[in-house]
Every structure is written in C-alpha cells, then in structure tokens.
Amino acid sequence: MKVIIVEDEVLASENLIYLLKNIDPNIEVLKVLDSVKSSINFFSKPIEADLIFMDIHLADGLSFEIFDKVTVKTPLIFTTAYDQYAIKAFKVNSVDYLLKPLNEEELADAIIKFNSIVKTEPTINNSQIESVLQLLNSNNKTFKSTYLxxxxxxxxxxKISDIAYFYIEVGIIKAITLDNKSFIINEKLESIVEEIDTSKFYRVNRQFVVNxxxxxxxxxxxxxxxxxxxxPPxxxxxxxxxAKATEFKNWMNN
Structure with missing residues (x-):
C-alpha cells in the first residue's frame, strides 16, 4: 500500500509512519505534506497513492480548504486531536477518522475498514466534505450546561462552567470544580467531550479534560x-x- 501523509507536526507524522510500518512493513509513504498550500500544489498533479492520512488543522488553515482548489480522488482517513464537530460529521457521512494521539490498534482497524470500504466506495464525495465544513463552521451548536x-x-x-477539569480515576470520571470540590460524573469521558464546548475545554490526554x-x-x-x-492544583x-502540544498552545492562544 502506498500512502501520503498531510500533517504539519513533525513528531506526529513520524509517529504515524512508525505505527504504519509496525502494522505492515510493506506500506510505503510516498510523501509527507505539511500545509494547505503544499498539498494543493501536490494534489494538482496525478498521484498514485492508495490512501491519504490528513490532519484537519494545518499551520496555514483547515485541510478542507484543499478541496476548494483541487479534486482528490484518493480515499482519505482524517486525523483530529479534539474536534468533535468533525467526528460527528465523519460518523454521519461514513468518512473515516482517527483521534489523536494515534493508537496502533485503532490505526490497524481503520486500515482494515478502508480495505473493505474502498471496494464499494472508492472515494469520498463533495457533499461529505461540505457537511463537515458546515459543522466545523456552525455557530448554532448547543452545548450541555449542567450535570446532575x-x-x-x-x-x-x-454548572459545567464551574468545572476546572474532568479526569479518570480507576475507571470513574470525576469533575473538580474551580473551588476545588469533587463530584462523580456518570458518563464516559468521550461522551463528555462531545457534549461540552471544546473552545473552553480541551482533552489534553486520554485521562484528562481541562477548562x-x-x-x-x-x-x-x-x-x-x-x-x-x-x-485548583x-x-x-x-x-x-x-502529539497535542502545538495544537494545545494554539488553542490556548485563541
């Protein structure tokens, strides 16, 4: 299998290459692109790749901007660190995605899924991309405001606005408030991240979401x-x- 990686973080692209080689040593990485601009230039010419791994947030914009300039017929697997809008859109439109930091088992499952889907649906279509963009740019998203x-x-x-951070402790989700009180939340951390405002909360790792x-x-x-x-400390x-350090700093800076 020949793949192309669109990723602006060197460590993240190196990690992806490492995982791919672990899964299948015969996988060949043809090119690593690190920006919207370089991707547009590259994809404007015919390519012979079987699959593209594409990060959503690049240094010079959203990777979806690439599709405004060029037609990409090669199947795509998107990667994202925290964007729940995109994840929901991918589920609806059957566009695959991987949540950063990448996990080798999940990556292997995605490749298996790709191999089965590509036989019947070799490319994504414009309506899928448009749906993702609409959700990414939507200002009508409503977020959960309280937990009972x-x-x-x-x-x-x-009130979620009073929560300083969520974390997992021995399989239990706990919320610590800004005034240092602790409460148990009877939900999975993945569900919580989908319900709260990700402009105010960030999942810094698999165990922790911070305000x-x-x-x-x-x-x-x-x-x-x-x-x-x-x-509180x-x-x-x-x-x-x-893998998330650069994006977290950008998130804090916005």
Missing part, C-alpha cells in the same frame, strides 16, 4: 511534552502529549 450530580443524600445541578480558565501556567517537559499548572502532573 450526587452530593451526600441529594442531587444538585453542577481554559483553570490553566495558570504551561511548562515545557521532556521529549516535546508540556506540563500544566492548574487552579492536581495531585499528579497533567501532561500534554507531544
């Missing part, structure tokens, strides 16, 4: 990772993976 949580022998509505208002400092950590200092290091 137990406090001793009663139930109380907990922008709770972040006091960002410290550089080894191997390109970041460590967050929050208020957490008992352990809150680490942003190297």
């Amino acid at each position: 949580v137990q406090s001793r022998d009663e139930l109380i509505p907990l 922008r208002e709770a972040v006091l400092k960002i410290k550089f950590y080894f191997n390109g990772k970041l460590v967050l200092k929050t208020n 957490f008992k352990e290091r809150i680490i942003v993976s190297k």
Whole structure:
C-alpha cells in the first residue's frame, strides 16, 4: 500500500509512519505534506497513492480548504486531536477518522475498514466534505450546561462552567470544580467531550479534560511534552502529549 501523509507536526507524522510500518512493513509513504498550500500544489498533479492520512488543522488553515482548489480522488482517513464537530460529521457521512494521539490498534482497524470500504466506495464525495465544513463552521451548536450530580443524600445541578477539569480515576470520571470540590460524573469521558464546548475545554490526554480558565501556567517537559499548572492544583502532573502540544498552545492562544 502506498500512502501520503498531510500533517504539519513533525513528531506526529513520524509517529504515524512508525505505527504504519509496525502494522505492515510493506506500506510505503510516498510523501509527507505539511500545509494547505503544499498539498494543493501536490494534489494538482496525478498521484498514485492508495490512501491519504490528513490532519484537519494545518499551520496555514483547515485541510478542507484543499478541496476548494483541487479534486482528490484518493480515499482519505482524517486525523483530529479534539474536534468533535468533525467526528460527528465523519460518523454521519461514513468518512473515516482517527483521534489523536494515534493508537496502533485503532490505526490497524481503520486500515482494515478502508480495505473493505474502498471496494464499494472508492472515494469520498463533495457533499461529505461540505457537511463537515458546515459543522466545523456552525455557530448554532448547543452545548450541555449542567450535570446532575450526587452530593451526600441529594442531587444538585453542577454548572459545567464551574468545572476546572474532568479526569479518570480507576475507571470513574470525576469533575473538580474551580473551588476545588469533587463530584462523580456518570458518563464516559468521550461522551463528555462531545457534549461540552471544546473552545473552553480541551482533552489534553486520554485521562484528562481541562477548562481554559483553570490553566495558570504551561511548562515545557521532556521529549516535546508540556506540563500544566492548574487552579485548583492536581495531585499528579497533567501532561500534554507531544502529539497535542502545538495544537494545545494554539488553542490556548485563541
């Protein structure tokens, strides 16, 4: 299989290549593109790739802008770090996606899925891309505002805006408020991320979702990772993976 990678983070593209080689040593990476501009130039000419892995957020814009300029007939698997709009659109339109940081098992499953789908539906169509763009640019998205949580022998509505961070502890989801109170949330972390406003909350790793208002400092950590200092403080290091570090800083800067 011959693949092309569209990814602006060097570490992320290197990690993807490493995982692909682990899954199948015969996979050949023809090209790594790091921007909308370079992708448009590249895809304006005939290509012989079997599959494209494409990050949504590139340094010079959304990768969907590529399709405004050129027609890409090669099947695509999109990658995204946190964009729940896109994930929902992919599910509706049968466009595949992978959530960063990439997992080898999920990547292998996606390739198996690609091999089965490509026989009957070799390319995505314009309507699929348009649907994703509409959801990405939509201002009508409504977000969950409260969770009903137990406090001793009663139930109380907990405002999401008052939550500093969510985290997983021994399989249980806990929410810590800005005034340092702890509550159990009876949902999966994946479901929570789909319900809350991702302009205010960011999933920094598989165990932790943080409120922008709770972040006091960002410290550089080894191997390109970041460590967050929050208020209230957490008992352990809150680490942003190297695959998400650049995007997290951009998110904090917006």
